[in-house]
Amino acid sequence: MLSQDWPQTYQEAVALQESLRGQVRLIPLSRPPRFVAGADAIAARADRRIFGAIAVYSYPELELVEEAGAAGVCPFPYRTGLLSFREVPILAAAFEKLKQRPDVLLVDGQGIAHPRGLGLATHLGLVLEVPTIGVAKSRLLGNGEEPGRDAGAAIPLIWQGKVVGLILRTQTGKKPFYLSPGHLITLAESREIVMGCVRRYRSPIPLRQADGLSRRLRSAASDPEETRRAPAPDKWR
């Protein structure tokens, strides 16, 4: 399927990114989103397995609608700027299991705030043909001042003289996220939706849920014994 002609070398991966960059479309959503999902993947270095998870929520109510997960083998090593070649296949596999197709997908990584404009969120959006938003916990590139302390405060993320995203504070006094549109969405819409997905945690709810599911998948797969481990000693109760 997808991993057959998947890039095997650094050069092939970079060439694919450069051939895809012209297909990225930062256009407004066709309609207000009713279902927003979060996507995250996590790897187990020991056996090179990787687990992907997607959690779909109603929007703006933010009630969990559906979750899906997938497991596989890492198809590419981690390299700065090439994260998508590691995570797109497993996230696409999880996405295909969904019964409810989300209107927007929040992704744990950069959107267009990337050396060739093709961060994980952008690449995944192109492959799935779904609007995506990149929500990264740290910076890959670009400059911008520290946003104000209040929740919702944001500063443009500038790279090569252009605004490629926002440094966005989701919770008062907490570390901000690096937001950038992925595909089929605008920066303003991305900001609005991400803030609309924040409740009592720093991470947007759909992303937090997907992160939790991917971690549970990894534990369940790496600790077969753990599933039915011995009960706690009496003296612990």
Next chain:
DNA sequence: GCGACAG
């Protein structure tokens, strides 16, 4: 050459 570097 030096510093930076999503997950």
Next chain:
DNA sequence: ATCTTGTCGC
């Protein structure tokens, strides 16, 4: 990010 145990705080 991963590898790890307990531990401090709401």
